[in-house]
Amino acid sequence: MDMAEALLMAIKREKMISFKCVEDHKNASLIVSSMISERVIESVIASLESELVEERTAAVGILLRGMEEDGHCRNVIAEKAMLVPVLESFLVVSDVEQFEIVQFLYELVKLSRRSCIERLLRIIKDDGSSGAVAHYWGLLLQLDLLVEPRKMSIYREEAIDALISCLKCDFPRIQLLAAETILALQGRFSASGRSLARAFLLKHARMNKRYRALMRAEQMGNALEDSEDNLEEEKAANEWERKIAYSLASHEFGLLFEALAEGLKSRDLELFSACLISATWLIHMLSFLPDTGVRGAARVCLLRQFISILKSARHTDERVFAMLALRNFMHDPxxxxxxxxxxxxxxxxxxxxxxxxxLAYDMLKLLSDGQESSVDMWSHKELVQVDCATNGEVLSIIYHKHLIFSGHSDGTIKVWEGSDRLLHPVNEFREHSKAVTSLAISNSGERLYSGSLDKFIRVWAIRDRDLHCVEVHDTKEQVHNLIVSNTIACFTPQGAGVKLLPWNGNSKLLNPNKHVRSLVQVQGKLYCGCNDSSIQEIDLASGTLATVQSGNKRLLGKASPIYAVQVHDGLLYSGSTSADGGAVKIWSTSNYNLVGSIPSMMEVRSMVISAELIYLGSKVGVVEIWSKEKLTKIGALQIGTNSRVQCMALDADGEILVVEHPMEKSRLGDLLE
Incomplete structure (x- = not known):
């Protein structure tokens, strides 16, 4: 009778399995995969208490394959199985059967609740034979750590030495088993018995969205809740992690890190991944353990490899693990x-x-603080320069996805495509009869708006690299500084004030007593920089006006206009001359308080802001680069000679800067290399 037949008999008769069923595991695995249910499993569990040793070992083999086919059944086995008879069988069966029993016990303790794992481990430790379970190193290590983990133990040393030997052997399958055993020792499992080490490392790296997605994919969404049970489980899991990590990392002064470093050189993707996660986990845990010098040993073994992985790994998760490991190395000088x-x-x-x-953002700030200046972190170089003289001055520019749109003084709109070190025109349109002074993109990214001195606003549908004019609006006024939303357009006319143009209504004039030089709109508020140095905020819903900065009378017969305004992270940046001690002033949009300034000595004509940097275009062909956080100067780009930088644009990632100026040139600068 083979194993499959024995299983059917046990289910049918609800009695013990014949000893001959151990002879054919292959057929058993086939039937197990199709017949796993709680009733079936319970019938087999009952055979673990048989008086016949052969029947117990047969039941062990079936249950082991059941867990391999469907990890969820281990919860039923863990709850209802009597392990003492299985452990008693250990001393009288063959080596092959001993190995299968240990494998069964090793799989059984991969439970999602730490308290259940430790209950089973204590049963195995108290009722089993320590000498016998030493055949399987991972299980031995877990049993041994139930006692005080900092005490010396011959079993623990033997188990870790065996794992290291396997990692260093010439057989990839054995290396992979050893690396996966180390991962399992982390002690966090899904309901199906899969290790959650990857998910929790992403959590530690504060990749919260990715962490939650992995937990839900493993049907562990309930573990995300802040319930009392979950908090207790988390406390127990954290305590276990510290115990096991201390034992692994401190063994022979970090010898395991040397073995994992060898594994990271493997071309076997499974082995590489398991070693990467194991190494990252252990290095992360060093931050919670007493510093015995092991972190230095780990750094010597692994830092260069983590740098290489961070730089060149194809998968984001792998780069995140390298980032997390490097962050832990950075705790030491x-x-x-x-x-x-x-x-x-x-x-x-x-x-x-x-x-x-x-975490990545915090590391950037930490690395910046570690330098006398941020120049080493940012290297700007010109990638390409394009001659636009045939269409006159470039008066406006905007970067959208991989396309650049430029508006020219002869009424042309050009479409450019930029990639690597190339910038080439892919299309051009000339439906405006006069200069295109400003361009804007809709929130959806599907429409381009162009404002012109010909007193028209045109609406263009963006289709790949092509534009189609779908609407034309007669403004009766020259259009400067065009800003658009779903329902309205705002622009500055040739005279005073700001024109508000609803797409389906009559226009009206706002702020009529001011000559507005620059505009920016954020969350229904319009900020106006004026010729007399004043700044106003207009609520577009109510039309109410508030003053951010009062206007100044002429200074020595010369006005100081606000040439540029930008809003970023709740702060308003205004660019002008350096007459009052700084060319750029920074205001809080919530209470209009002056919160800072940039002490540039240039006259700022244009300004763009990324997450970390502020770019100031001057009237003398220079773009200054300032740290947004520290308000310190990082460097400067020489764009032209005595020619004003009147418009600039950044790509969405803040990595590419496009600068236009009246020398009829377009320049593209890489902000990263």
Missing amino acids: EGMHDVTLHIKDVVKTLRELKKSSV
Whole structure:
């Protein structure tokens, strides 16, 4: 009778399985996959208490394959199985059967609740034979750590030595099993018995969206709730992690890190991944353990490899793990120094990751603080320069996805495509009869709006690299500084005030007593920079006006206009001359208080702001670069000679700067390399 037949008999008769069923595991796995249910499993569990050793071991084999087919059934087995008879069988069965029993016990303790794991481990430890379970190193290590983890133990040393030997052997399958055993020792599992080490490392890296997605994919959404049970489980899991990490990391002064470093060189993707997650987890745990010098040993073994992974890994998760490991190295002055030796490679990737990980942003700030200036973090160089003289001055420019749109003094709108070190025109349109002074993109990204001195606003549908004019609005006024939303357009006319033009209604004039030089709109508020140095805020819903900065009378017979205004992160930036001690002043949009200034000595004619940097275009062909957080100067780009920089644009990632000026040239600068 083979195993499959024995299983059917046990279900049908609800009695013990014949000893001959151990002879054919292959057929058993086939039937197990199709017949797993709580009733079936309970019938097999009952055979674990049989008086016949052969029947117990047969039941162990079936239950082991049941857990391999459907990890969820281990919860039923853990709850209802009597393990003492199985442990008694251990001393009298063959080596093959011993190995299968240990494998069964090892799989059984992969439960999602730490308290259940420790209950089973104590049963195994108290009722089993320590000498026998030493055949399987991961299980032995868990059993041994139920006692005080800092005491010396021959079993623990033997288990870790065996894992290291396997990691260093020449057989990839054995190496992978060892690496996966280390992952399992972290002690967090899904309901199906899969390790959650990857998910929790993403959580520690503050990749919260990715962490939650993985937990839900493993049907562990209930673990995300802040219930009392979950908090207790988390406390128990954290305590176990510290115990096991201390034992692994401190063994022979970090010898395991050397073995994991060898695994990271493997071309086997599964082995590489398991070693990467294991190494990252252990390095992360060093921050919660007493510093015995092991972190330095880990850094010597792994820092260069983590730098390489951060720089060149294809998968975001792998770069995140490298980032997390490097952050833990940076806790020490020596580690901080070693990381800054690779600062350009590190910073480039951190800037890519900062949109999805707060940790990346914090590391950028930490690396910046570690330098006398931020110049080493930012290298700007010209990628390409294009001659636009045939269409006159470039008066407006906007960057949208991979396309650049430019408005010219002869009424032309050009479409450019930029990639790597190339910038080439892909289309041009000339439906305005006079200069195109301003361009704007709709919130949806599907429409381009152009304002012109010909007193028209045109609405263009963006279709790949093509534009189609779908609407024309007669404004009766020259259009400057065009701003659009779903329902209205705002612009400055040739005279005083700001024109408000509803797409389906009559226009009206706002702020009629001021000659407005620059505009910006944020969340229904319009900010006006004026010729007399004043700044007003207009609520577009109510039409009410508030003063941010009062106007000044002429200084020595010369006015100081506000040439540029920008709003970023709740702050209003205004660009003018340096007459009052700083060319740029920074205001709170909530209470209009002056909160800072940029002490540039230039006359600021244009301004763009990224997450970390502020770019100031001058009237003398220079673009200054300032740290947004520290308000310190990082560098300057020489764009032209005595020619004003009247408009600039950044791509969505803040990595590419496009600068236009009256020398009929377009320049594209890389902000990262």
